Amino acid sequence: MVKIYYDNDVTYDAVKDKVIAVIGYGSQGRAQASNMKDSGLNVIVGLRPEGKSWKLAVEEGHEVKTIEEAAKEADIIHLLIPDEVQPTVYRKYIEKHLTEGKTLSFSHGYNIHYKFIVPPENVNVTMVAPKSPGAMVRKTYLEGFGVPGLVAVYQDYTGEALNIALGMAKAIGLTRVGVIETTFREETETDLFGEQVVLCGGVTELIKAAFETLVEAGYSPEMAYFETCHELKLIVDLIYQKGLKGMWENVSNTAEYGGLTRRKRIINEESRKAMKEILKEIQDGRFAKEWSLENIAGKPHLNALRRLEEEHEIEKVGKKLRKMCGLEK
Template identity: 40%
Template sequence: MDIIRDDQIDPAPLAGKRIAIIGYGNQGRAQARNLHDGGHDVVIGLRDGSESAARVEADGLFHAAPQDAVEGAALTMMLLPDEVMTGAYGAIEDALPRGSALGFSHGLAVHFGFIRPRDDLDVVMVAPKGPGTALRQLYTEGKGMIGLWAVEQDATGRARDIALAYGQAIGCARAGLIASTFAEECEADLFNEQAVVWGGVPALLEAGFDTLIEAGYSEELALFECVSELKLLADLIEARGIAGMREAISNTAELGAVLGGPKMVDDTVRQKMRDILEHVRSGEFAEALRREEAEAYPLLRKARAEARASKVETVRQRIEKL
């Protein structure tokens, strides 16, 4: 794996050039503030009546309507929810300077055809591997967050240099930039979100909690055992890896883990993971995301209400009050 760091990158492709950031949410705000602190000319593109305008101003940055923000920009970063990119790109397409670059922090919108960028544009990705709050925090501490970079369309021959210069400007190259592709970043990211960390793990925690309660254990104990220990596990894995984590726990816990883990993740579960990966790669998930947005998020609204009303959340709130 090729990791590129600050000292291998020429900042010139973006030095003194305007960068437009469309959207001022999780990634938009963090990336824009890092760029601003680094002396870049940054303009934020916000939709009409945007509630983020006050925050942009409080942060000491400038904002404009998206089609005005991209005027004269060498690079326009699309930092909005992936499912609204079609409309957002449509609003700026005619205003994007010829031969400029269009950038993303996730490959989905381009890989699954939500956006078909004009032929004269360089199309690049710099995807920090974590939330904007952490990207910003690390930057202010003089550190950086690992990021993936990729080029989907190299219209000018400069796309690679622009992607790397951007990764440097937002601080990712302090930690390292890893080469990828829009397809690889997007598919692996969606797979993880669904099958592993954000989909699989919480479902497993809740199923464990339900199993203990069903068997008559107290709700508080079930929560402590099956949900609250996750942070300990995450910290250990981050610090020592999976093998090191195993060595750091008691022999009792280690033997339990060695015997229990493979029973939980058996061939059926591995097949379900392959099915989820196929669902991602075929574009079915992207289509579901597009439908969800078009219908005003019926599944997400229902799931959020159910999660708020769930037993595990009720118990968590009760314990928090104590």
């Protein structure tokens, strides 16, 4: 059974007297830094002086320093910049200031798990990970609620690593809903698998394949878009709110029967075999190595794939229909 922590299980004792440097002020950095500050913790934000986020963070009431200055001053360094740039920033600005007893914290276990960052043995290494985009982390906090989250400890030098992670989670608002204790390995591998197989990779390819099938059969692109893309949000919202069973109870009997009797012709044994192969690539580090080399080369493959995605007919039709629906200006 997993261990779940709630507000009453956690105190601020391990973090109340510590300086927390949030490195980065993107979606997660902005939300987490603001929530922790509003919860009374001592937060500074570490940014590039020339970065566009510096002015915004100052305007929103934060004490802002360069990444190196923040790392030097902080007791807890919470690294919330993109995975692919973390190792360079760590080596250049943070490593020299990661002195004995400090805590290096993340919201994704990627660089620790795959050893792109190897901290010294005399520091804590922890993770506090909201299971939500940053905007929702902030919005729900301000509403007096929160989003669920994860905590993990990779290295516990001081004996307080878990309490530090939990104190930060409480300040972000995660324990209002519930925080699950996990490991860096489990969080990293399941996160990558979910993104690649379902949330980002699988669902977009399913939408495009279904769209193309209808258009090639002579149906209008507009009708194809509505049926294969636009209405997906309605179904996902039902699943999010009510689970799979609740979704089936809220669609027509025709949709339920058709879906239940045909779905395994789409997600079949070949699909499941491919999922297992993708999981293996994540587990043995092949994906991480591929992504590292892609970044070293300047992201040529990713940039080419982005261009192809932008040029697909579904994007042209979708842009027009989203404007019609008031979803896009």
